[in-house]
Amino acid sequence: MSTILVYSENPHAAAEMLVAARQLAPSLNASTAALHLGSMSEQDLKAYAAGGAELVYHVDGVDAEKHGPACVAEALANVARNVDAVMVLVAATRLGREVAPRTAQRLKTGYAAECVQLEASSDGLVAYRGVLGGTYQAKLLFKRKPYVVSLQTGRYQPEGSGSQPRVEKVSIEITAPQLELVEIARAESAGVDLEKAELIVSVGRGFKKREDLSMAEELAKVIGAELGCSRPIAGDLKWLPEDRHIGLSGKRVKPKLYLALGISGQVQHLVGIRDSKVVIAVNTDSNAPIMSEADYAVVGDIYKVVPLLTENLKKLLGR
């Protein structure tokens, strides 16, 4: 019997992957196992158990953060070969998106990135993923084994406490090129869970200066919303922390209300707000793409409309 081998540097993401793997296992006639790199805590083991792992391969000498993705890919590919893996399933974290394709290349096989759904068919594995900026979904068929896949997190629910998995030590000599980690500058992240926010006020490049974001902050405070943004606001401009950027390469949100202020609505942004219940956009340009992807398209200047809106809401809500 072959194996679906699961890896993530984040044990909770690994647990989610294990749930997905166990759903596929019967139709692929495979068992499931997780790979753990570096020291392993009780917490880590609990997370694997929650995902329903029966077996964890443990390679002690490799550390994802310290050695870098090439070394992780080497360990993953080696174990995959040793256990004759039919599939390598990696959580689509930032590191995962570096490790999975490198592993696929090492195994001379195909890779499907950031999938949203997987199915076994009689011809092989079928994977679904977003393409063309995320507004389209592609259905892919793997023609070669092993199947290397990364899967978006937040789609599978680990059930809680499974029984303790068996741990098998594996020793691997690492020869892949290593990185040298100089330092980590931790983000001053508010640790927000935008994915769970009910109301989101989101800002884009329509804001001219960082100080002007206070307009949006004030509005968000009055209605009790979280602040989100387009990628340039967090990325180039660094006005808000990375974990507030929404879209293809950021968070995918599903609030009751998504209020987009000065955001043009390129497809890569829209894909992140697709599951919002109501989308309202305020933009001076009635032809901006977001205006035809909104429930209410407000043609106006944020500098004029937003402060007035905040005042009106304060009155209406008695704040």
Place this chain on the structure above:
Amino acid sequence: MVDIIVCLKQTVDVNQVRPHPETLEPQLGQAPRKISDFDLNALEEALRIKEKHGGRVVAVCVGHDIQQLLIREALAMGADEAYVVSDPRLEKADGLVTAEVLAALIRKVGRWDLILCGEASLDESAYQTGPRLAEIFNIPHITYAVRVELEDSGVKVWKAMEGGIHVVKASLPAVLAVGLEINTPRLPSLLMIRAASKKPIHEVKLSELGLSEEQLTPAVETLQVKALKVERRRITLEGEPEELAQKLAEILVQEGLVKK
């Protein structure tokens, strides 16, 4: 002196692709093509490194129907020359085949110290080509590079991860993959555009690359691509700011989106 390879992918402009009204398939033939967004950031970064340290910048591009005009655009920005493989057989290329072809083409270029890629392409957004190339050449790769500094011993890179910026060092040669954060690509001047017409574009045949049938056989096949529909009410509100703010506040309260 550093010699830099920049990988430029030509893709459809995804903002201009419209789905077929019935089949919902993307009407790719009707949308204009462009250089994938982040690849221009990769090119810009290569040019900045060259300006500082000297060397040469070579653009490489493979695909089933490469447009010369878009290659000239890269040369006008400042790339010294380009190597291109354009072959209909690559229409069905997956990430594996693309990486094998690119690597073989890069071997033809000769000496190089760095490969710069976009972190993800506009159409596929797979984040796979940079890491795959690095694996083929057995060299380090760093994705999400937001700042790059060349040092005597290699390259120092600021890499944006979930928890913050990781500062890492790698030896050369290496592959770096960048996004829109790293710089703002320059617009070529008229002078540069004119100069570009004299720069060499090397057309290399797929058959000249010495790739095996296995290396050219995709491991993943696309069975179907369909638009994901979202229905929105698309109500437009126009007027004076006071009216708009009034109306909007009422809507928010009436629809129960905000609570007292």
